Amino acid sequence: MEYIIRELKESEVEVLDIFLYEAIFIPKGVMAPPRDIIYQPELQVYVKNFGKRKGDICYVAEFCNQIVGAVWVRIMNDYGHINDETPSFAISLLKEFRNYGIGTQLMKTMIGKLKEQGYKQASLSVQKTNYAVHMYKKIGFEIVDENLEEYIMVCRL
Template sequence: MNKTPSILIREIHPQEYHLLEEFLYEAIFIPEGVERPGKEVILRPELAVYYKDFGKESDYCLMAESKGEPVGAVWIRLFPECGKGYGFVDVRTPEVCMSVLPSYRNKGIGTALLNTMLDSLARRGFKQVSLSVDEENYAFRMYGKAGFETVSTDGISATMIKKLNT
């Protein structure tokens, strides 16, 4: 049985870049019983690096759209040594961020977004991709199923890498 609703996966439009702030906020994993922080949390410099000034040549984002509305996003950024993200590996490895709006989760949209992005990155010649994920987050298992392997952990969050077939 296919649980995926009618979804269009497409590249983000420049006028939608601001939506990455909302998708980043939704990507923040909050363990059960912990109060969700206010949206101002994404203004912290260590989180703002994921969306601030998006649209550089090395930035790339795919959106999942249902009935004309964005319901999910997966995007990559290449980070310098200074100003790097949580899943930073090196300056040549893009780091992935992904989020699906809560009411659209567990329908296969995240997996479809991720697979489409991984295919695109391989076609663009990237050798690998990285990410950071809380080990209690349900997405941790999804990334493992997609071929990501943990390369470091602090006991809470894992940095994972997926080698790409180029």
């Protein structure tokens, strides 16, 4: 599958709403939440006014002129918050584009950009039952904390 990874254009920021919803992990047998769940304050921290703050970075995967995946970071008080110098990751792909290595490539691209910009680490939170945990570990994230449902993971850059 041929795709390109590129920076998100300012005119495309609204696409993050789609990928924010797609980032919600829905275990097998559980009904998907309504799309308007992304407007809850604890989820809006990921996308509201994206691109306006220092540290907001986003890359997208494009296939046949369609954005099919996105990875973005920002320093925010989210589920994976470590401190005010550590960007938190969000990543998702449209369902039909998962398991092709696109997510791994998006993550590696972002990690490279964060290193280039001098960040020391990046974090994320992920539900323990999410298949992506293995991919995160493979690219260098380590579990630094957990609760009943989620791991907090950090990648030292």
